[in-house]
Amino acid sequence: MENKIYVVGMGPGDEQMMTAQAIHVLDESEVIIGYKVYIDLLGERFSDKELLSGVMKKEVERCELAFEKANEGKKVAIICSGDAGVYGMASLMLEIGQRYEDIDVEIIPGITAATSGAAVLGAPLNHDFCVISLSDLLTPWEKIEKRLVAAIEGDFAIAIYNPSSRKRHDYLKRACEIMLSHCDGNRACGIVENIGRNQTKSKTMTLDELKDTEVNMFTTVFIGNSETVIQDGKLITKRGYLSE
Amino acid sequence: MENKIYVVGMGPGDEQMMTAQAIHVLDESEVIIGYKVYIDLLGERFSDKELLSGVMKKEVERCELAFEKANEGKKVAIICSGDAGVYGMASLMLEIGQRYEDIDVEIIPGITAATSGAAVLGAPLNHDFCVISLSDLLTPWEKIEKRLVAAIEGDFAIAIYNPSSRKRHDYLKRACEIMLSHCDGNRACGIVENIGRNQTKSKTMTLDELKDTEVNMFTTVFIGNSETVIQDGKLITKRGYLSE
Numbered sequence: 001m002e003n004k005i006y007v008v009g010m011g012p013g014d015e016q017m018m019t020a021q022a023i024h025v026l027d028e029s030e031v032i033i034g035y036k037v038y039i040d041l042l043g044e045r046f047s048d049k050e051l052l053s054g055v056m057k058k059e060v061e062r063c064e065l066a067f068e069k070a071n072e073g074k075k076v077a078i079i080c081s082g083d084a085g086v087y088g089m090a091s092l093m094l095e096i097g098q099r100y101e102d103i104d105v106e107i108i109p110g111i112t113a114a115t116s117g118a119a120v121l122g123a124p125l126n127h128d129f130c131v132i133s134l135s136d137l138l139t140p141w142e143k144i145e146k147r148l149v150a151a152i153e154g155d156f157a158i159a160i161y162n163p164s165s166r167k168r169h170d171y172l173k174r175a176c177e178i179m180l181s182h183c184d185g186n187r188a189c190g191i192v193e194n195i196g197r198n199q200t201k202s203k204t205m206t207l208d209e210l211k212d213t214e215v216n217m218f219t220t221v222f223i224g225n226s227e228t229v230i231q232d233g234k235l236i237t238k239r240g241y242l243s244e
Numbered sequence: 245m246e247n248k249i250y251v252v253g254m255g256p257g258d259e260q261m262m263t264a265q266a267i268h269v270l271d272e273s274e275v276i277i278g279y280k281v282y283i284d285l286l287g288e289r290f291s292d293k294e295l296l297s298g299v300m301k302k303e304v305e306r307c308e309l310a311f312e313k314a315n316e317g318k319k320v321a322i323i324c325s326g327d328a329g330v331y332g333m334a335s336l337m338l339e340i341g342q343r344y345e346d347i348d349v350e351i352i353p354g355i356t357a358a359t360s361g362a363a364v365l366g367a368p369l370n371h372d373f374c375v376i377s378l379s380d381l382l383t384p385w386e387k388i389e390k391r392l393v394a395a396i397e398g399d400f401a402i403a404i405y406n407p408s409s410r411k412r413h414d415y416l417k418r419a420c421e422i423m424l425s426h427c428d429g430n431r432a433c434g435i436v437e438n439i440g441r442n443q444t445k446s447k448t449m450t451l452d453e454l455k456d457t458e459v460n461m462f463t464t465v466f467i468g469n470s471e472t473v474i475q476d477g478k479l480i481t482k483r484g485y486l487s488e
Contacts, residue, residue, distance in 0.1 A: 009359070011263065014265075015264065016263065016264045016265040016268070017263050017264070017265055017353070018263065018264065019255065019260065019261050019262065019263055019355065020259065020260045020261070020262065020264065020267075021258075021260040021261055023264075024260070059485050060485050060486065083355075083359040083362075083363075084363070084367075085359060085362045085363055085367045085368075085369055085370050086359060086362075086369055086370070086373075087370070087371075087483070088370070090362075090363070090366070090367035090370055091366070091367035091370035091480050091481060091482050091483055092482075092483060092485050092486070094366050094367055094475070094478050094480050095475070095480065095482060095486055096486075098475060098476065107362075107363035107364075107366070107367065108363065109261070109355050109359045109360045109362070109363040110355070110359075111263065111327075111353050111354070111355055112359055115253070115327040115329060115330060115353045115354075115356055116353045118327075118329045118330075118334075118351075118353070119327075119328070119329055119334070119351035119352065119353040120351075122329075122334070122335070122338050122351070123328075123329045123334035123335035123338055123351065124329075125329055125330055125375075126329050126330070126331070126332070126334055126335035127331075127377075127383070128374065128375060128376045128377060128383075128388075128391050129330075129374070129375050130372065130373070130374045130375075130395075130398075130400060131369075131372060131373050131374075132372045133371075133372060138483055138484035138485065139371070139372075139484070143399070144372075146398060146399070147372050147398040147399070147400065149398070150394045150395070150397050150398025150400070151374075151394070151398060153394050153397075154374075154390060154391040154393070154394025154395060154398070155387070155390070155391070156374060156391065156394070231338070231339075231342060232342065234338050236335050236338050236339065237335060238335050238336075238339060239331070239335055239336060239382055240382035240383070241303050241304050241336050241382065242304065242336070242339055242340075
């Protein structure tokens with residue numbers, strides 16, 4: 001009998017923002033693996049499961065642990081915040097899965113911060129958009145710079161993930177400076193902190209102001225395209241219906 | 245008392261892929277407005293509501309209808325497939341909402357086809373990515389072309405929405421030709437049809453093959469970045485953990 005591991009996107013954190021499918025898969029699981037902060041967000045409902053968090057930054061080991069547990073015959077789910085396939089564990093699980101012929105990997109999508117954060121700010125991604133991570137742990141900074149420039153040149157709205165961390169406190173400033181050398185400083189922007197969790201905070205501002213704004217690792221940043229506006233405190237990228 | 249209209253992303257269609265929050269909001273609504281095909285997907289659960297679909301392509305009228313119903317004191321939800329803020333009605337509702345001071349517009353996010361389709365194919369968007377619509381109803385084709393080129397030049401993975409329609413049957417071919425003039429023909433790609441509905445179909449292929457593939461309006465198309473691979477029939481954009 002084939003065994004299956006589910007890689008589950010849990011959305012921003014609030015159970016209300018998980019899909020019924022994701023909740024069902026976790027309900028059926030015996031082992032749930034994920035970063036401690038996500039395990040903690042799951043709450044009481046899943047406290048009877050074997051909950052394993054492993055060590056931060058040991059992603060490969062954490063994924064291998066999932067396959068080992070599945071090999072023991074356990075029903076296993078690995079959880080990711082947001083969507084499992086957007087900077088989540090989906091690709092790594094599929095890669096490692098090549099070594100385990102009898103174990104199937106199924107991806108359960110979730111709501112990623114680009115769209116949950118956009119909903120808080122208004123509708124900043126309501127036309128073509130890019131998603132870019134500023135983390136250079138696995139990506140050379142030159143490549144990130146190149147993508148920021150391409151995104152501005154293509155006039156995309158942009159959602160920025162991982163805009164800051166302890167070691168990368170000035171990365172958002174650097175990213176803004178690069179974008180500012182290709183677009184105007186009054187470009188409409190916004191930030192959202194702790195989406196779908198307690199104390200969600202959001203703010204709209206210009207790109208000039210964003211450059212000097214401190215954000216943390218729980219912030220998602222939005223850069224409008226050339227037509228994005230701030231109206232009544234909402235960040236809106238129009239689709240064009242009213243200008244037809 | 246302030247009245248509120250919810251703009252609800254229903255995900256790909258299956259109720260199992262809606263969030264608890266979206267289902268709750270629809271349960272509480274008296275009037276649900278949306279394209280007929282989405283209203284039909286809602287099914288029995290909401291059949292006691294006042295269900296209004298309006299006329300195709302009359303988006304402004306449909307949104308105004310929502311405000312009229314809310315003005316009558318009704319609890320109103322307007323539904324969009326996928327996410328309300330990704331080619332959905334969020335921005336238009338916020339724009340029209342400027343004229344209705346007493347009515348608040350709240351956006352309820354949903355799972356957009358980029359991530360639900362990615363989950364079917366494997367993990368094609370597991371690094372920086374762009375979302376581009378090929379519909380030129382509201383966007384000049386030149387702008388779409390420019391974005392396709394920028395997306396390839398920035399080495400983004402790409403999710404393409406609205407790749408085809410009756411009037412635009414050759415648009416995907418045209419888009420592929422533009423991308424092929426900036427990248428190799430063996431770029432890993434995939435398509436998914438009817439995500440989260442009956443008869444979901446998916447297929448991986450090269451960009452050369454995609455150019456000559458017929459798709460319909462219920463298809464989402466994925467173009468890998470330069471490092472995306474097809475392994476065991478899955479489309480995988482690696483994050484780089486295993487090459488550290």
